[in-house]
Each structure stands twice: as C-alpha cells, then as structure tokens.
Amino acid sequence: MTVQFSKRCQRTRPSAIRALFKKCVDPEIISLGGGSPAKEGFPLEEIRDITKHIIDEKTVDMLIYGLTPGYKPLREAYLKWIVEPKGVKATLDNVICFTGSGQGIDLTCEILLDEGDVVFVESPTFLGTLNVLNKRGVKLVPIPTDEHGLIVEELEKKAKELHPKMLYTIPAFQNPAGVTIPTDRRKRIAELAAEYDFIVLEDDPYGDVRFRGEKVPPIKLFDKADKVIMMNSFSKTLAPGIRVGACVAPVEIAQKLEVIKQGCDTHSSTLPQAIVAEFLNRGLMEGHLKKIAPIYAERHDALVAGIRKYFPEGCKFVEAEGGMFIWLKLPNHMDAKALAEKCIEQYKVAFVHGEPFCVNPEDGFDYIRLNFSGTPADKITIACERIGKAIKEEMAK
Amino acid sequence: MTVQFSKRCQRTRPSAIRALFKKCVDPEIISLGGGSPAKEGFPLEEIRDITKHIIDEKTVDMLIYGLTPGYKPLREAYLKWIVEPKGVKATLDNVICFTGSGQGIDLTCEILLDEGDVVFVESPTFLGTLNVLNKRGVKLVPIPTDEHGLIVEELEKKAKELHPKMLYTIPAFQNPAGVTIPTDRRKRIAELAAEYDFIVLEDDPYGDVRFRGEKVPPIKLFDKADKVIMMNSFSKTLAPGIRVGACVAPVEIAQKLEVIKQGCDTHSSTLPQAIVAEFLNRGLMEGHLKKIAPIYAERHDALVAGIRKYFPEGCKFVEAEGGMFIWLKLPNHMDAKALAEKCIEQYKVAFVHGEPFCVNPEDGFDYIRLNFSGTPADKITIACERIGKAIKEEMAK
Numbered sequence: 001m002t003v004q005f006s007k008r009c010q011r012t013r014p015s016a017i018r019a020l021f022k023k024c025v026d027p028e029i030i031s032l033g034g035g036s037p038a039k040e041g042f043p044l045e046e047i048r049d050i051t052k053h054i055i056d057e058k059t060v061d062m063l064i065y066g067l068t069p070g071y072k073p074l075r076e077a078y079l080k081w082i083v084e085p086k087g088v089k090a091t092l093d094n095v096i097c098f099t100g101s102g103q104g105i106d107l108t109c110e111i112l113l114d115e116g117d118v119v120f121v122e123s124p125t126f127l128g129t130l131n132v133l134n135k136r137g138v139k140l141v142p143i144p145t146d147e148h149g150l151i152v153e154e155l156e157k158k159a160k161e162l163h164p165k166m167l168y169t170i171p172a173f174q175n176p177a178g179v180t181i182p183t184d185r186r187k188r189i190a191e192l193a194a195e196y197d198f199i200v201l202e203d204d205p206y207g208d209v210r211f212r213g214e215k216v217p218p219i220k221l222f223d224k225a226d227k228v229i230m231m232n233s234f235s236k237t238l239a240p241g242i243r244v245g246a247c248v249a250p251v252e253i254a255q256k257l258e259v260i261k262q263g264c265d266t267h268s269s270t271l272p273q274a275i276v277a278e279f280l281n282r283g284l285m286e287g288h289l290k291k292i293a294p295i296y297a298e299r300h301d302a303l304v305a306g307i308r309k310y311f312p313e314g315c316k317f318v319e320a321e322g323g324m325f326i327w328l329k330l331p332n333h334m335d336a337k338a339l340a341e342k343c344i345e346q347y348k349v350a351f352v353h354g355e356p357f358c359v360n361p362e363d364g365f366d367y368i369r370l371n372f373s374g375t376p377a378d379k380i381t382i383a384c385e386r387i388g389k390a391i392k393e394e395m396a397k
Numbered sequence: 398m399t400v401q402f403s404k405r406c407q408r409t410r411p412s413a414i415r416a417l418f419k420k421c422v423d424p425e426i427i428s429l430g431g432g433s434p435a436k437e438g439f440p441l442e443e444i445r446d447i448t449k450h451i452i453d454e455k456t457v458d459m460l461i462y463g464l465t466p467g468y469k470p471l472r473e474a475y476l477k478w479i480v481e482p483k484g485v486k487a488t489l490d491n492v493i494c495f496t497g498s499g500q501g502i503d504l505t506c507e508i509l510l511d512e513g514d515v516v517f518v519e520s521p522t523f524l525g526t527l528n529v530l531n532k533r534g535v536k537l538v539p540i541p542t543d544e545h546g547l548i549v550e551e552l553e554k555k556a557k558e559l560h561p562k563m564l565y566t567i568p569a570f571q572n573p574a575g576v577t578i579p580t581d582r583r584k585r586i587a588e589l590a591a592e593y594d595f596i597v598l599e600d601d602p603y604g605d606v607r608f609r610g611e612k613v614p615p616i617k618l619f620d621k622a623d624k625v626i627m628m629n630s631f632s633k634t635l636a637p638g639i640r641v642g643a644c645v646a647p648v649e650i651a652q653k654l655e656v657i658k659q660g661c662d663t664h665s666s667t668l669p670q671a672i673v674a675e676f677l678n679r680g681l682m683e684g685h686l687k688k689i690a691p692i693y694a695e696r697h698d699a700l701v702a703g704i705r706k707y708f709p710e711g712c713k714f715v716e717a718e719g720g721m722f723i724w725l726k727l728p729n730h731m732d733a734k735a736l737a738e739k740c741i742e743q744y745k746v747a748f749v750h751g752e753p754f755c756v757n758p759e760d761g762f763d764y765i766r767l768n769f770s771g772t773p774a775d776k777i778t779i780a781c782e783r784i785g786k787a788i789k790e791e792m793a794k
Contacts, residue, residue: 003596003649004562008657009508015659018465036462044456051452051668059441063636065433068415099496099662106661111406132660165401199400239460241667252400260405262412263529264503265496269666270638271448 012135016127016356024350030383033350035175035324036374037209037236038299041292043284047239050278054271062271069258070097070246071273077280078246082208082232088220090248096257099268101205101233101245104257105168106132107264108201108229108247111256112166113138120158120167120198122150124327124357124364126175129168129203142359143167147318149174149181152188159196166199171219172207173323176357176369180216180321187222194225199253205233205245208289209373210322211297226250234276236324236373237289242272296322302377303370306384312392324373327354330366334394340368342394347386409532413524413753421747427780430747432572432721433771434606434633435696438689440681444636447675451668459668466655467494467643468670474677475643479605479629485617487645493654496665498602498630498642501654502565503529504661505598505626505644508653509563510535517555517564517595519547521724521754521761523572526565526600539756540564544715546571546578549585556593563596568616569604570720573754573766577613577718584619591622596650602630602642605686606770607719608694623647631673633721633770634686639669693719699774700767703781709789721770724751727763731791737765739791744783 020033055062069075075095083090098104105128113119115137121130123142133140141162144154150169158164169189171181181189193200202219220230233245249257261267279285303326304319314331330336336353344350351371354364372380417430452459466472472492480487495501502525510516512534518527520539530537538559541551547566555561566586568578578586590597599616617627630642646654658664676682700723701716711728727733733750741747748768751761765784769777 003509003647005508005653006511008511009653012656012660014656018659018663021462021464034462039457039461042457042460044460047460048452048456052449055445055448059445060436060439061638063439063444063638064436065418065431065637067418099665102660103662111402112400114403114405128660128663135657135660240462240663241458241460243662243664243666250400256402256406259409259411260532262415263409263499263525263532264661265500265640266415266525266637267640268496269640269669271669271672272666275668 007137008135011137012131015131016352020350020352023344026348029344029348029350030375030379031350032370032372032375032380032383033352034371034374036240038292038295038373040376041295042239043288046279046284047275050275050282054274054278058274062274066267066270068262068267069095070268071270071277073281074273074277075246077277081280081285083248086218086221088218088230088248093251094248094254096247096249096254096261097268097273098245098247099265100235100243101203101231102128104231104245104247105129105201105203107257107260109133109136111253111260112199117165118162120155120164121359122169122174123359124176124354124367125168126170126203127356130356130359140359142363145177145179147179148185149179150185150189152185152192155189156192159192159198163196164198166201167193168201168203169219170203172204172216173209173320173325175206176325177327178320178323178325179318183216186216186219189219190222190224190228193227198227200228202228202230204230205236206323208237209292209296209324211293211300213321220248229253237285238276238279242275243268244272244276296373298377299372299375299380302380303372303384306381310384310388312388312395315391324371326370326372328368328370330368330391332395333366334391336364336366336368339390339394343387343390347390349383349386351387404534405532408534409528412528413749417747417749420741423745426741426745426747427772427776428747429767429769429772429777429780430749431768431771433637435689435692435770437773438692439636440685443676443681444672447672447679451671451675455671459671463664463667465659465664466492467665468667468674470678471643471670471674474674478677478682480645483615483618485615485627485645490648491645491651493644493646493651493658494665494670495642495644496662497632497640498600498628499525501628501642501644502526502598502600504654504657506530506533508650508657509596514562515559517552517561518756519566519571520756521573521751521764522565523567523600524753527753527756537756539760542574542576544576545582546576547582547586549582549589552586553589556589556595560593561595563598564590565598565600566616567600569601569613570606570717570722572603573722574724575717575720575722576715580613583613583616586616587619587621587625590624595624597625598628599625600628602633603720605634606689606693608690608697610718617645626650634682635673635676639672640665641669641673693770695774696769696772696777699777700769700781703778707781707785709785709792712788721768723767723769725765725767727765727788729792730763731788733761733763733765736787736791740784740787744787746780746783748784
C-alpha cells in the first residue's frame with residue numbers, strides 16, 4: 001500500500017540523534033552523539049528505595065487516572081524545589097507537567113503556532129525543536145549567537161522588522177553550542193518580549209547541571225509582562241528514561257496546555273512523576289547535583305584536553321561551564337557530515353554533524369556537536385584521538 | 398496579556414469527561430461519568446512485586462533514554478500475549494508503544510490527516526477522539542450504528558460518495574454505545590477499506606474486558622490489504638495511570654508513527670512499559686481478566702437492574718457484554734445536558750450527556766452515557782435511584 005501522509009508528516013524528518021542512537025548498538029562504537037546524562041551519576045539506591053516506597057504506600061494512586069496538568073505532589077514539589085529557589089513567583093495554576101520537556105515544547109508549539117507564523121530561534125539550536133517547528137510550517141528566523149549566546153541587539157533588530165510570535169531559546173549550556181546567556185542579556189530578552197509582544201519559550205534542561213562558574217537567574221525572573229514560559233526537565237538532572245518535565249507558564253497559556261494535553265495523552269504516567277516528587281521532597285536534588293558536577297567537569301575537561309591534544313590547528317570551540325555539549329568548527333570548511341559518516345564506519349566513533357542544528361543547513365556545514373556527559377573520560381580521550389586522526393586525514397586529501 | 402492562540406488550539410474544546418473528573422472531588426458525588434476501570438480489580442500485589450523486581454534488576458535500563466517505538470520487551474510481550482492470540486500476524490516492525498492508546502490515536506491523526514480530509518466515525522463515538530479530529534479541521538462524517546455497531550451498508554454508501562481518508566471505529570463495547578460489531582461486519586469493514594482505499598483505525602481498548610458472550614476477532618485479522626491499525630490499551634485491562642498503549646500498524650505507518658513520536662515525547666516512560674511487559678510475561682493477564690470479569694458483570698447488572706427499577710418508561714438502551722458503558726436515550730426528547738447539570742448539583746450523581754459524543758451535537762441531545770465499571774454495585778443502585786428521580790421530575794415539568 002502507499003499512503004498519502006499529512007503535510008506535517010511529510011515535513012517531519014527523522015531525528016539525526018535518534019538515528020545515530022540506533023546505529024550505536026555496536027558496543028565498539030564510542031558515542032559522543034547523544035544527549036545522555038552520565039549514567040554513572042544516577043542515584044540508583046535512592047531511586048530504588050523511593051520506587052519501592054511509593055508502590056507500597058500509594059499503589060492505587062499510581063494506577064487510577066490522574067489529572068492532566070500532572071501529579072499534584074510533583075507540581076507542588078517542582079514549585080518548592082526548582083522554581084522558588086530561582087526567585088520565580090508562581091502558583092499551581094502556572095504549572096503543567098509533561099512526558100519530558102520535549103512534550104512541553106511540542107505542545108507549546110501546538111497551542112501557539114500556525115503555518116506561516118514567524119518564530120525566532122538561536123543559530124544554532126536544538127534539532128528536535130527545529131523538527132517540531134518545521135513540522136508546523138512556520139517561518140523560522142535564526143538569530144545570531146556568540147560565546148555569550150543570543151545576541152540581543154540582533155534579536156531587537158529582527159523583532160522590530162519581523163514581529164515574531166515566539167522566541168525559542170536555550171539560555172544555559174545551549175544545545176548544541178554549550179554557551180550560556182548572561183544576566184543582562186536575559187533581562188533584555190524579557191524586555192524585548194514585552195516591547196515587541198512575543199512569547200519566549202525558555203527551554204532550560206541543563207541550567208542546573210553546572211560544574212563551574214556562577215548561577216544565572218532564568219529569563220522568567222525578569223518576566224514582568226507575563227510573556228515567558230520556563231520549561232524544565234528532569235531528564236538531565238535526574239534521568240531521561242523516566243520522562244518527566246514541567247513548566248511555569250502564564251495562566252492563560254497553562255490552561256491551553258492542559259486542554260491540548262488532554263487529547264494527546266490524557267496525562268503522563270503517574271509513577272515516574274511520583275518518583276521525581278519524592279526525590280525532590282526528600283531534599284535529595286541539591287546533593288545529587290553537587291555529586292554529579294565533578295563527573296561532568298572531568299568529562300568536559302577530558303574532551304577539551306583531547307581536542308587540544310589530537311585535533312589539528314584551526315578547530316574552534318568554546319569551553320562550557322555546565323551541560324553536555326561542545327560545538328566545534330572544523331578547519332578548511334570541512335564537510336562535517338562526510339566526516340561524521342566516515343568516523344562511525346571507519347573509526348567507530350559517533351557524533352552529530354552541524355547541519356540539523358541550523359535553520360539554514362549550510363550554517364552548520366563545518367560544525368560538529370560533541371557530547372561529553374554520556375561517556376567516561378578515558379573513552380572520550382580515545383574518541384578524540386580517533387576523530388582527530390579522521391580530521392587530519394580529510395585535511396590531507 | 399492576551400495571546401493569539403493557534404487555529405488548532407482554538408478548535409480544541411476541553412474534554413467534558415476531564416471537566417467532570419475535576420468536579421467529582423466531592424466525595425458525596427457518585428460518578429458514572431468517567432471511563433475508569435474497577436480499581437477493586439487492580440492486581441495490587443502483583444504490580445507491587447513486579448515494580449520492585451524491575452527497579453532492583455533493571456535500574457539503569459529504567460533510567461537511560463529508551464527507543465522511540467517502545468521498550469523492546471514490551472513490544473515483544475505485546476505481540477506474544479495480545480496480538481498473536483487474536484490470530485493477527487505481525488512483527489516488531491509493526492509495533493509502536495504509546496503513552497496510552499490516546500496518544501496512539503492522536504499521532505495516527507497527526508501523520509494521516511490534513512485540514513479538510515474526510516474522516517468517518519461511528520455515531521456516536523468517543524468524545525476524546527472527536528476532539529483530536531476536530532482540532533485538525535477535518536470533515537467528520539458520522540456513520541449510523543445499530544445494536545450491532547457500525548452499519549456496513551451505510552459505510553459503503555458513504556465511502557463510495559465521499560472517499561474518506563480514515564475510518565475511526567471502536568468495534569467492541571463501543572464508547573459510548575456499549576455495542577459490539579459482529580464478525581461478518583468486521584470482515585466487511587476490512588474489505589471496504591481495501592476497496593475504497595481508506596485507513597481503518599481500530600481502537601480496541603475494551604475488547605478483552607468481556608464478561609459475557611463469545612470473543613470476536615479484530616478487524617485487523619481480515620486486513621488483507623494492509624489498511625488497518627489495531628490500537629490496544631492497557632488502561633482498561635490493567636490500569637490507566639500507568640499510561641501504556643500499543644498498536645499493530647502497517648510497516649509504512651509504523652515508521653511514520655515512530656518519527657512523529659520522536660518530536661512529541663522522544664519515548665514514553667520506560668518503567669511503566671517494563672511493568673506491563675513483566676505482567677504479561679509472567680502470564681498473569683489471562684487470569685487477571687477472568688478475575689475482573691465478574692466484577693464488571695455485577696456492576697453492569699446492577700446498572701441494568703437500577704435503570705429498570707428506577708427510571709421511567711421510555712428510556713431506551715442496549716445491554717453490554719463487556720466494557721464499561723451503557724448509552725441511554727431519555728424519554729420525551731429530554732435535554733440531557735440540563736439533566737446532567739441538575740443531577741450533579743442537586744442529586745450528587747455524575748454522568749456525561751450525549752452531545753460531546755456526536756459529530757452533530759443534536760444527535761446526542763437526549764442521550765446520556767452511564768459508566769458502570771468504576772463504581773461498586775451498591776452505589777450504582779443508589780445512583781440509578783437518584784437519576785431516575787431527576788428524570789421523572791423533568792418529565793413532570
């Protein structure tokens with residue numbers, strides 16, 4: 001049979017990361033391709049204990065239908081342990097929980113965006129979000145970034161000209177660029193949203209995974225005009241397989257997110273939400289983040305050292321102070337896609353090439369994204385040796 | 398602030414069931430409103446034991462990113478324990494798991510349907526699906542049903558005339574009508590799908606919750622032309638709060654479902670999927686279904702007896718052989734919505750009125766949907782007494 005698929009389906013490209021994920025079943029392959037947290041940092045004992053406690057004490061609550069905006073103890077714990085410590089004022093009416101923050105992003109797009117709407121994204125940005133935006137046929141406008149993330153003067157210039165409906169930004173340890181927007185720029189983004197009347201989708205899965213430098217307040221803190229949705233995830237701070245994310249949104253938006261989520265999955269699975277709530281309410285998150293920071297720092301530093309040691313001159317990148325990624329520009333306008341293919345087949349090392357992260361694919365032509373969080377330091381060093389060799393071979397051609 | 402929401406958002410109405418769910422926090426209210434399974438039938442001990450076993454034995458597997466089409470042991474167990482016993486031939490390439498079958502329905506619509514496409518539904522049909530169809534601006538065509546469900550002659554007549562893209566059907570213990578399509582009609586539906594080139598979305602969450610009569614094979618069994626998606630759920634057979642559903646789809650469709658799901662939530666939570674897989678693999682489902690059948694039968698019979706005893710003459714309904722619902726036509730063209738409002742406020746008894754289940758709301762004007770699965774028999778009797786009194790009062794006006 002041949003099916004006529006919808007326009008949205010035809011516009012949706014398979015995720016380059018998920019495709020790589022499938023290829024990496026070969027245990028010989030060292031993958032710097034995904035966005036996985038360090039599994040060596042998972043709080044295994046705590047999660048085992050919490051899961052058993054909940055399934056014993058709240059069995060029926062885990063099994064009956066739950067409320068669409070999320071398991072109430074999780075919404076409360078998210079406010080108390082994640083939102084309020086950042087200085088953000090919010091109530092339960094602002095909070096919706098999701099099957100990972102990815103669902104939150106998709107549903108935010110669903111309630112706000114029509115075909116042809118103008119949406120601003122950082123250049124480069126997370127390919128998963130580009131996919132859900134492209135699916136909807138919006139007009140994507142990349143806003144230039146530097147080593148401090150989104151350039152607010154460029155944002156203002158484009159906002160004045162193009163009247164965007166929404167800005168999508170990853171303000172901390174950006175995916176893929178690894179950079180973090182400083183406080184003054186964040187404040188300015190909130191001001192510009194008010195001035196030019198657009199919604200800011202502040203996607204912050206990585207902000208709390210910081211191993212160096214000082215904390216920066218969320219854009220939401222400066223949101224006097226109620227224009228900012230702060231989207232958080234427990235995939236990077238706790239574990240991705242539980243699929244729990246949550247947001248603080250303006251009430252009007254939170255209400256629409258709830259209604260649209262009813263039709264999407266009624267509600268997210270209750271047990272994973274309850275596990276996260278209990279983890280937070282036992283006061284374990286702060287200590288956990290302190291415990292994992294050195295693991296991330298060690299891996300980041302191994303990647304930086306490996307690049308410096310094995311990569312040729314002319315590779316450009318910015319060190320990160322948290323998160324999971326380094327975004328590297330190859331020398332000599334090298335074809336990153338061809339390099340990535342060669343590396344996985346010939347050198348058994350995987351990473352994602354730059355094009356899928358860019359609205360205009362050519363902007364990512366000679367970039368690669370290297371993940372350091374998911375791989376032990378010694379393997380990162382071996383991966384760098386392999387990639388460095390492949391780059392030098394390409395240069396010699 | 399005032400936000401300009403998307404067309405899809407503007408077209409989406411809050412679920413009447415979810416709205417009722419919120420109202421029913423008052424413990425005095427007896428609710429025949431939802432679609433909840435009997436919580437007294439939950440296999441609590443087994444689920445506790447399985448959950449502890451999994452979280453001990455497979456902790457890391459539960460926490461890392463999973464594959465988008467679902468946790469592999471669940472996909473395998475679904476084939477072995479649910480699909481194959483129905484005689485349906487399928488492989489892993491046909492199987493996608495979801496956060497409840499509701500997500501499966503939504504994503505099927507997402508990959509197949511564009512604004513203006515013709516979609517056939519039974520009249521009446523599940524309001525949640527009407528919502529996700531209306532959201533997409535499709536042209537909905539209600540196909541008449543009788544006490545044996547979808548009338549296939551009507552289906553053929555309309556298919557010839559209107560060239561539908563898809564037929565959505567709930568073949569067993571239909572929601573809301575409670576009726577089941579017999580084998581000959583099922584076979585004919587598959588033939589018509591081949592002949593008139595449309596996809597059949599066979600939504601079968603209730604089929605295995607049978608307490609009387611003989612099993613009927615799924616429409617998928619007769620799907621020689623690869624036109625049928627069989628959607629199953631563990632919400633009704635096991636528990637809704639775990640949010641696990643799965644489908645067998647033509648390979649081409651399964652591939653698109655996977656790609657579209659990547660952008661929606663990457664994958665569903667792993668732990669709930671693993672719990673269902675283990676439940677199946679321990680061979681517990683068959684015994685569990687046998688154990689819950691008498692509970693459902695008792696409640697169904699209490700509802701039927703209560704209607705006969707307390708409702709006035711002129712109420713029309715068909716008894717069910719499984720599932721959760723009875724669909725009742727009120728006498729004297731009575732306004733069911735007004736009755737439902739009066740009942741919840743004045744008589745502390747909840748149910749859903751018929752309009753949200755109908756493409757043309759007036760077709761449901763004098764119908765009510767009564768759920769029997771979620772409420773103990775003695776309370777169902779009390780609920781019937783209350784509703785009967787309210788109907789008689791309305792008649793006397």
